[in-house]
Amino acid sequence: MITPTAPPALHAHRLHQAYGAATALDGVTLTVHHGESVAVMGASGCGKTTLLHCLAGIVVPDRGGVTLDVPGGPVTLSAASEDQRAVLRRSHLGFVFQQGLLLPELTALENVAVAAMLAGTSRREAERSSTELLGRLGLHGLGDRRIGQLSGGQAQRVAIARSQVNRPSVTFADEPTGALDSRTSEEVMSLLLAATSGAGTTLVVVTHDETVAARCARVVRMRDGRVVEDSAAAGRTPAGTAGALR
Numbered sequence: 184m185i186t187p188t189a190p191p192a193l194h195a196h197r198l199h200q201a202y203g204a205a206t207a208l209d210g211v212t213l214t215v216h217h218g219e220s221v222a223v224m225g226a227s228g229c230g231k232t233t234l235l236h237c238l239a240g241i242v243v244p245d246r247g248g249v250t251l252d253v254p255g256g257p258v259t260l261s262a263a264s265e266d267q268r269a270v271l272r273r274s275h276l277g278f279v280f281q282q283g284l285l286l287p288e289l290t291a292l293e294n295v296a297v298a299a300m301l302a303g304t305s306r307r308e309a310e311r312s313s314t315e316l317l318g319r320l321g322l323h324g325l326g327d328r329r330i331g332q333l334s335g336g337q338a339q340r341v342a343i344a345r346s347q348v349n350r351p352s353v354t355f356a357d358e359p360t361g362a363l364d365s366r367t368s369e370e371v372m373s374l375l376l377a378a379t380s381g382a383g384t385t386l387v388v389v390t391h392d393e394t395v396a397a398r399c400a401r402v403v404r405m406r407d408g409r410v411v412e413d414s415a416a417a418g419r420t421p422a423g424t425a426g427a428l429r
């Protein structure tokens with residue numbers, strides 16, 4: 184008897200993306216399984232962020248396609264409208280960027296709760312789950328602070344809380360520790376891993392930092408818009424998944 188296998192968390196097939204004369208992606212194929220943590224590395228300008236944006240449906244590539252497995256079944260991004268992709272991102276994908284992109288005029292709690300409310304959660308439930316999540320990320324009692332009243336590491340914890348409040352299937356992080364010192368970077372990466380692959384969901388993280396990449400189960404290296412090395416092919420074992428946050 185043949186046992187049906189679960190679809191991967193994401194599958195990208197021969198992605199090409201050019202900006203004028205610059206080729207950002209030159210035929211990237213990548214499959215990421217549920218619960219994996221994958222670091223994407225490579226020199227500046229090699230196409231890492233463009234890849235992340237294509238995988239998350241922020242950019243639709245010139246050629247090639249991406250399929251994401253989310254609750255309700257796999258979605259082919261090229262077949263989805265811009266509105267459908269926006270709903271998919273809000274409800275099923277998480278994002279953490281270098282600067283967090285938090286709203287400075289809102290408190291830590293409001294920054295997290297807004298993400299839940301935009302995905303359709305009531306204010307009451309959004310505030311309850313956001314308070315709980317901030318507490319689990321070590322920010323108990325700091326929910327009323329505005330972002331400018333937090334340290335860089337605390338602000339990134341808020342960004343992680345915001346990214347996870349809708350329990351995303353896949354979390355995309357672009358240089359999430361880029362603005363932090365090495366100790367804080369390690370703490371933030373531990374929390375990000377615990378919240379994602381440590382809880383059975385998927386993390387794709389773009390980084391220049393080898394120590395950040397070493398915490399991930401898999402490292403993909405790019406050069407000139409192509410994947411030139413993939414530790415999955417070399418049989419590397421998971422290393423950095425800390426205990427689950429939920």
Ligand SMILES: Nc1ncnc2c1ncn2[C@@H]1O[C@H](COP(=O)(O)OP(=O)(O)OP(=O)(O)O)[C@@H](O)[C@H]1O
Pocket residue numbers: 202205206207225226227228229230231232233234
């Ligand atoms: N919106 C855009 N318009 C024009 N060119 C772009 C755009 N986005 C990316 N590029 C170009 O595409 C190439 C890949 O850029 P990308 O940002 O994906 O690289 P990266 O590896 O993430 O770089 P970095 O590590 O410096 O962030 C570069 O040559 C860049 O200049």
